Amino acid sequence: MEKQIVGTRQFAVLVLFFIIGDMLWFLPSFMVNAAEQDAWISALIGLPIGLLAAWFLFHFADQFPGMSLVEINWKVLGKWLGSVLTILYLIAFFTVSAVQVREVSDFITSQMMTETPLRAISMLMTIIVMLGVWSGIETFARTGEIFILLFVFMFLLLIVMLLPQAKVENLLPMMRHSFASMAEGVVYYISYSFLEMYVFLMIFPYVKRTAHLFRDYMLSVLLGGLAIFLIVTISLLVLGPFLSKFHLFATYTLAKKISLGGFLDRLEAILVVNFILSTYFKATLFAFAFVMGLTRMFKLKDHRILTFPVGLMIFGYSYLVSPNIVVLNSITPAWSLWDMTNNPVILVLIYLIHKLRSRKQQGNGA
Amino acid sequence: MLKGLFLFGTLAAVVAAWELPRMLKKGWRKEALVYLLLLIPGVIMSTFVVSLIRIPTPLYLIEIVYGPVIRWVSHMVGG
Numbered sequence: 001m002e003k004q005i006v007g008t009r010q011f012a013v014l015v016l017f018f019i020i021g022d023m024l025w026f027l028p029s030f031m032v033n034a035a036e037q038d039a040w041i042s043a044l045i046g047l048p049i050g051l052l053a054a055w056f057l058f059h060f061a062d063q064f065p066g067m068s069l070v071e072i073n074w075k076v077l078g079k080w081l082g083s084v085l086t087i088l089y090l091i092a093f094f095t096v097s098a099v100q101v102r103e104v105s106d107f108i109t110s111q112m113m114t115e116t117p118l119r120a121i122s123m124l125m126t127i128i129v130m131l132g133v134w135s136g137i138e139t140f141a142r143t144g145e146i147f148i149l150l151f152v153f154m155f156l157l158l159i160v161m162l163l164p165q166a167k168v169e170n171l172l173p174m175m176r177h178s179f180a181s182m183a184e185g186v187v188y189y190i191s192y193s194f195l196e197m198y199v200f201l202m203i204f205p206y207v208k209r210t211a212h213l214f215r216d217y218m219l220s221v222l223l224g225g226l227a228i229f230l231i232v233t234i235s236l237l238v239l240g241p242f243l244s245k246f247h248l249f250a251t252y253t254l255a256k257k258i259s260l261g262g263f264l265d266r267l268e269a270i271l272v273v274n275f276i277l278s279t280y281f282k283a284t285l286f287a288f289a290f291v292m293g294l295t296r297m298f299k300l301k302d303h304r305i306l307t308f309p310v311g312l313m314i315f316g317y318s319y320l321v322s323p324n325i326v327v328l329n330s331i332t333p334a335w336s337l338w339d340m341t342n343n344p345v346i347l348v349l350i351y352l353i354h355k356l357r358s359r360k361q362q363g364n365g366a
Numbered sequence: 367m368l369k370g371l372f373l374f375g376t377l378a379a380v381v382a383a384w385e386l387p388r389m390l391k392k393g394w395r396k397e398a399l400v401y402l403l404l405l406i407p408g409v410i411m412s413t414f415v416v417s418l419i420r421i422p423t424p425l426y427l428i429e430i431v432y433g434p435v436i437r438w439v440s441h442m443v444g445g
Binding site: 095119122178179180294298299300301302305306308309310311312313315316317319320321322323327328331333334335337338 | 374378381385389392394396397400401404405407408409410411412413414415416420421423424425428429431432433435436440443
């Protein structure tokens with residue numbers, strides 16, 4: 001297997017795409033459901049927590065240079081326990097990847113092409129996801145570099161075009177929610193974007209170490225966090241708490257609202273490209289992590305041979321994963337707890353065990 | 367059921383017939399084994415999609431595991 005290298009800028013772009021990910025579709029409705037008109041305050045509180053989580057992940061990966069999650073688990077926990085933990089993480093990678101595919105097909109079949117069967121869109125989406133996996137992380141990262149300009153342009157277009165319709169009254173009355181519901185909003189804000197970044201533990205071994213890798217990484221995380229904060233805020237400002245809560249795809253409804261002087265409207269079909277793009281990057285990163293995890297765990301010689309079977313599995317699972325989108329969304333609280341177990345809880349435990357053990361070894365050596 | 371199994375079984379058989387000999391020629395026995403082990407659930411799950419068969423989603427496992435935690439937390443904060 002040839003050595004693949006991801007440059008600093010490409011890595012930063014991947015992080016940005018990952019954080020925005022599928023949050024462009026769902027975050028407004030999740031957060032507004034929890035904290036109503038105070039959701040934007042929740043997002044502001046969540047941003048530093050998310051940055052902290054991202055910093056921890058980088059620091060964690062720094063302790064084990066050149067190792068992916070699979071080798072880290074083996075090194076710290078030993079062969080058997082490490083393998084069990086790796087399998088748990090692989091299940092998470094696979095599930096998230098299939099769910100991303102499912103979200104795109106659910107959106108297309110419920111909003112844009114209502115007569116098309118769900119599985120047709122799933123099939124197409126799986127094919128391009130697996131194409132990304134087959135080409136390898138280096139090619140994939142370069143793809144991100146090309147698309148980021150288009151993405152940023154369309155994202156800003158969405159925000160700027162909606163500004164004339166923003167009504168500040170929608171944010172009033174401020175701070176009327178209890179601590180608990182604000183905290184729930186914070187949990188939704190950080191878990192699907194920042195905490196799910198544990199997938200990057202499979203990508204870090206391929207990233208070229210440069211002097212300002214850490215700076216660019218944190219900058220990217222900050223920009224991504226600001227972007228999803230902006231999405232929640234603009235959704236509140238334009239649609240108001242009530243509509244943001246009940247529209248499943250609030251951002252799509254937002255895009256439909258763009259109308260400039262009666263000659264620039266119906267932009268939603270173009271802006272949907274943006275949503276699909278970011279979800280695609282998230283899905284492919286997770287699918288890649290799944291394939292690389294299997295490859296490294298069984299010490300296979302080439303990850304490409306797994307593309308076809310894993311593609312079939314993701315295609316099948318994206319259909320089986322939930323009967324409809326409502327069930328998928330009803331699972332969100334449990335899902336965010338799952339993310340929390342995966343990223344801070346287990347990783348902090350691994351980190352502590354590693355620190356204690358290396359200190360003990362130093363004590364013995366002296 | 368049969369239609370889907372036939373469709374994806376044929377597809378998987380064709381691809382496997384093309385890929386497996388190349389792997390075995392290079393002496394990649396372990397790779398071939400992992401390939402086959404992943405192909406079987408892949409074909410079964412894809413068959414469910416084509417035949418529109420629903421099985422209970424495995425995501426309910428997360429609900430079962432974390433449901434008590436959620437109830438406890440919402441009890442603690444008085445929700």
